[in-house]
Amino acid sequence: MRHAWTIAKNDLSLRARDRSIYIIGLVAPLALAFIFNAVFGGGISDVGETITFEVGIANVDQGPIGAAFEDVIDSIASDGLLEVTTFDSAQAARSAADDGTVGAAFILPEGLSDAVLGGADATIEVVGNVDAPTTTQVASSISEQFGIGVRTANLSVATAMASGALSPEEAFAAAGEAGTADPAIEVGSVEAASRQLDSAAYFVAGLSIFFLFFIAGMSITSMLEERREGTLSRLLAAPIKRQSIVAGKSLASILIGLASMTVLVIVSSLIMGADWGPPVGVAMLIVGAVLAVTALMIAVGSFAKTPEQAGNLQSIVAVTLGMLGGTFVPIAQEGFLAKLSLITPNAWFIRGLGDLTGGGISAALPAVFVLLAIALVAGSIGLIIAGRSLRL
Amino acid sequence: MSNARVLEATALKKSFGDIHAVRGVTFHIEVGETYGLLGPNGAGKTTSISMVSGLLQRDGGEVLLDGESMTTRSLGPKQNVGLVPQDLAIYPDLTARENLRFFGQLYSMPKAELTKRVDEVLEVVGLADRADDRSSEYSGGMKRRLNIGIGLLHRPKLLVLDEPTVGVDPQSRNAILESVEHLSSEGMAVLYTTHYMEEAERLCNRVGIIDQGEIKAEGTRRQLVELVGQQDLIRISATGVPDAALEDLRRLGGVDSVSPADGTLELLVSDAGALLPEAMRVLGSHQASVSAVSVQEPDLEAVFLHLTGKALRD
Numbered sequence: 001m002r003h004a005w006t007i008a009k010n011d012l013s014l015r016a017r018d019r020s021i022y023i024i025g026l027v028a029p030l031a032l033a034f035i036f037n038a039v040f041g042g043g044i045s046d047v048g049e050t051i052t053f054e055v056g057i058a059n060v061d062q063g064p065i066g067a068a069f070e071d072v073i074d075s076i077a078s079d080g081l082l083e084v085t086t087f088d089s090a091q092a093a094r095s096a097a098d099d100g101t102v103g104a105a106f107i108l109p110e111g112l113s114d115a116v117l118g119g120a121d122a123t124i125e126v127v128g129n130v131d132a133p134t135t136t137q138v139a140s141s142i143s144e145q146f147g148i149g150v151r152t153a154n155l156s157v158a159t160a161m162a163s164g165a166l167s168p169e170e171a172f173a174a175a176g177e178a179g180t181a182d183p184a185i186e187v188g189s190v191e192a193a194s195r196q197l198d199s200a201a202y203f204v205a206g207l208s209i210f211f212l213f214f215i216a217g218m219s220i221t222s223m224l225e226e227r228r229e230g231t232l233s234r235l236l237a238a239p240i241k242r243q244s245i246v247a248g249k250s251l252a253s254i255l256i257g258l259a260s261m262t263v264l265v266i267v268s269s270l271i272m273g274a275d276w277g278p279p280v281g282v283a284m285l286i287v288g289a290v291l292a293v294t295a296l297m298i299a300v301g302s303f304a305k306t307p308e309q310a311g312n313l314q315s316i317v318a319v320t321l322g323m324l325g326g327t328f329v330p331i332a333q334e335g336f337l338a339k340l341s342l343i344t345p346n347a348w349f350i351r352g353l354g355d356l357t358g359g360g361i362s363a364a365l366p367a368v369f370v371l372l373a374i375a376l377v378a379g380s381i382g383l384i385i386a387g388r389s390l391r392l
Numbered sequence: 393m394s395n396a397r398v399l400e401a402t403a404l405k406k407s408f409g410d411i412h413a414v415r416g417v418t419f420h421i422e423v424g425e426t427y428g429l430l431g432p433n434g435a436g437k438t439t440s441i442s443m444v445s446g447l448l449q450r451d452g453g454e455v456l457l458d459g460e461s462m463t464t465r466s467l468g469p470k471q472n473v474g475l476v477p478q479d480l481a482i483y484p485d486l487t488a489r490e491n492l493r494f495f496g497q498l499y500s501m502p503k504a505e506l507t508k509r510v511d512e513v514l515e516v517v518g519l520a521d522r523a524d525d526r527s528s529e530y531s532g533g534m535k536r537r538l539n540i541g542i543g544l545l546h547r548p549k550l551l552v553l554d555e556p557t558v559g560v561d562p563q564s565r566n567a568i569l570e571s572v573e574h575l576s577s578e579g580m581a582v583l584y585t586t587h588y589m590e591e592a593e594r595l596c597n598r599v600g601i602i603d604q605g606e607i608k609a610e611g612t613r614r615q616l617v618e619l620v621g622q623q624d625l626i627r628i629s630a631t632g633v634p635d636a637a638l639e640d641l642r643r644l645g646g647v648d649s650v651s652p653a654d655g656t657l658e659l660l661v662s663d664a665g666a667l668l669p670e671a672m673r674v675l676g677s678h679q680a681s682v683s684a685v686s687v688q689e690p691d692l693e694a695v696f697l698h699l700t701g702k703a704l705r706d
C-alpha cells in the first residue's frame with residue numbers, strides 16, 4: 001500500500017505538469033455546462049433557493065377529476081415548485097407551450113371525468129416546449145403520479161402535425177407511449193416530480209461525469225505509456241507487488257477525479273447558482289461515481305496493448321455511456337432507453353443527485369450503493385486483468 | 393552452492409512464439425566480480441538478464457540471487473538487484489533528483505538515507521550540477537548516466553547493466569566505464585552486457601560469449617583466447633641477432649615459433665606478458681640491439697569469429 005501511494009504521488013506530480021488535465025477536469029465541463037445551460041436550460045426559473053417550473057393548465061373537463069387534478073397542481077404550486085398559468089381552452093394552452101410562454105401545459109379534455117368514472121380510457125395531455133425538456137418531464141411525471149394515462153407532445157410533434165405527416169391522434173400516440181396508464185384513479189405522492197435537478201446542476205453533473213471517464217482512463221493509459229517509455233521495466237524490477245502499480249495508478253486517477261468533481265460542484269454553485277442539495281449526500285455520490293467510473297475504465301483499458309488502443313476503447317465507452325446516461329440530453333424516465341440508461345454510472349449519479357435534492361440523503365443512498373456495486377464488480381475484473389497483463 | 397555466489401543462473405530458457413531467444417544459458421557471478429555477456433544483436437542478452445532480474449517469466453531453468461530463487465513475483469531477491477535497462481528508463485518530466493528519489497522510495501530506502509544517497513549517486517554519475525534540471529533537457533550521455541545512477545542507488549548486491557554505453561559519446565562512455573570500475577572495486581558484483589569487445593575486455597573478470605541464445609564459451613579473457621588456441625604475437629625490431637639467439641629463443645617454454653624477417657623477429661607465444669622479459673634477456677645476452685617491441689594479443693573479437701564463424705558487429 002505504501003508503494004501504491006508512492007506511485008500515485010509520482011503520477012500526480014507528473015500529471016499536474018500536463019496542462020490537459022486542467023482542461024479535461026475543469027475547463028471543458030464548466031464551459032460546456034455553461035453553454036448547455038444557456039441554450040437548453042429555459043423554462044426553469046430560479047426563485048431564491050428553490051426551482052420553479054412554469055406550467056400551464058387548461059381544464060376543459062369541468063368534472064370532479066379535473067377539479068381534483070387542479071387541487072394537486074395547486075398544492076405543488078404552493079410548495080413553490082410550480083408556477084401555474086390557467087388557460088381557457090386547450091388551444092390557448094397548446095400555443096403557450098409552443099411559443100415557450102410556459103415550459104409545459106396540462107390539458108384536461110372535455111369528458112375526462114365521465115370517461116374515468118365510467119371506466120373508459122382517459123388521458124391527460126401534457127404539451128411540452130421543446131426547449132424545456134425538464135419542465136416537460138416534471139409535468140409528465142406529475143400526471144403519471146395522478147394515475148391517469150398521460151400523453152406528452154412537444155414541438156417536434158407539433159411540427160410533424162403541421163407538415164401533415166401525422167394526424168394529431170397518431171402524433172400523440174407516438175409521442176405518448178410513456179404515458180398510457182390504467183384509467184384507474186389513484187392520486188399518489190408527487191415526490192417524483194421533484195426528482196429533477198436544477199438545470200445548472202444537471203448539466204454540470206452530466207458533463208463532469210462524462211469528462212471523469214477521461215480522467216479515469218489515464219490510469220491505464222499512463223501504465224501503457226510507461227511500458228512504451230521503458231519506465232515500466234524499472235517498476236517491475238523493483239521489490240513491489242504488481243498490484244501496487246495498478247493500485248497506485250488508479251489511486252492517482254481517483255484523487256484527480258474527486259478533486260475535479262469537487263471543484264466543479266463548488267464553482268458551479270458559485271458562478272452558475274447551481275443547487276446540488278446537501279453536501280454530504282453530494283460527496284457520497286461523487287465518491288461513488290469516481291470509484292465506479294475509474295473501475296470501469298480500468299476494466300475497459302486492461303484489454304488494450306497500447307496507449308492509443310486504450311484511449312480509443314475508453315473514448316467509445318465514455319461517449320456511449322454519456323449518451324445513454326443523460327449527459328447530453330435528459331434521460332427518459334420510462335421505456336427501453338430509460339432501462340438501458342440504468343447500466344450507466346452516469347444515470348445513477350444524476351438520478352442520485354435528483355433524489356438527493358428531492359428526498360434528502362436517505363433517498364440518494366440507493367444510487368450510492370449502485371455506484372459502489374459497479375465499482376466493486378468492474379474494479380475486481382479490471383484489477384485482475386490489468387494486474388495479469390502487466391508485463392514488459 | 394557457495395555463498396560467495398551472488399548470482400547463479402542455471403539452464404535459463406525463454407521463447408517468444410517460434411523464436412527461441414534463450415536456450416539453456418548457465419552462468420554465475422561471484423562477490424565483487426564483473427561478469428560480461430558479450431554477443432551480437434539478438435543474441436539473447438537482454439532476455440537473459442530480464443529473467444535474472446525478475447522482469448520476465450522464464451520458461452525453464454533457475455535463478456538464485458544470494459541463494460534465493462528469483463521470480464517475477466519475488467520481492468526479497470529484487471531488493472538485491474539494481475537494473476539498468478538497455479532502453480532509457482527515466483521520467484523525462486522529472487529532474488534527476490526526483491527520478492532518483494522516486495525509485496529509491498520503491499526500494500523502501502529510509503528518508504534520511506535516501507536524501508544522502510541521492511547526493512552521492514549524483515556525484516558518482518557526474519550530474520550533481522544538473523540535478524535539479526528536468527532530465528528531458530539532458531544530453532544523451534547524461535540521460536544514460538542518470539539511467540545508471542537509478543540502478544545503483546539502493547546499493548544492490550548485483551548491478552545489472554544492459555549495454556549502458558550504446559549511443560554515447562566517447563567521453564561519456566569513458567565516464568561510464570570508470571564508474572563501473574569504481575563500483576566493482578568497492579565490491580559490487582556486476583553483470584554487464586555489451587557487444588563491444590573492448591568493454592568486455594576492460595571491465596570483466598570473466599566473459600560469457602553468447603550467440604543465438606546460447607553461451608558458446610566462458611572464462612577469463614586469457615582462458616577464452618587459449619580455448620581457441622590463439623596466441624600472442626611479439627614483434628621485436630632488432631639488429632645483430634645471431635642464429636644462436638634464435639635457437640635460445642625457440643628453447644624458451646611457451647614459444648611456438650620464431651620467425652626472423654629483415655630487421656624484425658616475430659614470436660608466436662602463449663603468454664606475451666610472461667615471456668617478453670625472458671626474450672629480452674636472451675637477446676641481451678647475445679648482444680643484439682633492440683629498437684622496438686610490440687605485442688599483439690588476440691582479442692575476443694577473434695575468439696568470437698572463431699566460435700561462431702561471424703563478426704561480433706554487423
Ligand SMILES: Nc1ncnc2c1ncn2[C@@H]1O[C@H](COP(=O)(O)OP(=O)(O)OP(=O)(O)O)[C@@H](O)[C@H]1O
Binds near residue numbers: 433435436
Ligand atoms: N518481447 C519479445 N517478443 C518477441 N520476440 C522477442 C522479444 N524480446 C526479444 N525477442 C527476440 O528474442 C531474441 C533475443 O533478443 P534480446 O533482446 O534478448 O537480444 P539482445 O542480445 O539483447 O540484442 P541487442 O544487442 O540488440 O540488445 C531476438 O530474436 C528478439 O527478436
Ligand SMILES: [Mg+2]
Binds near residue numbers: 437478554
Ligand atoms: Mg538487448
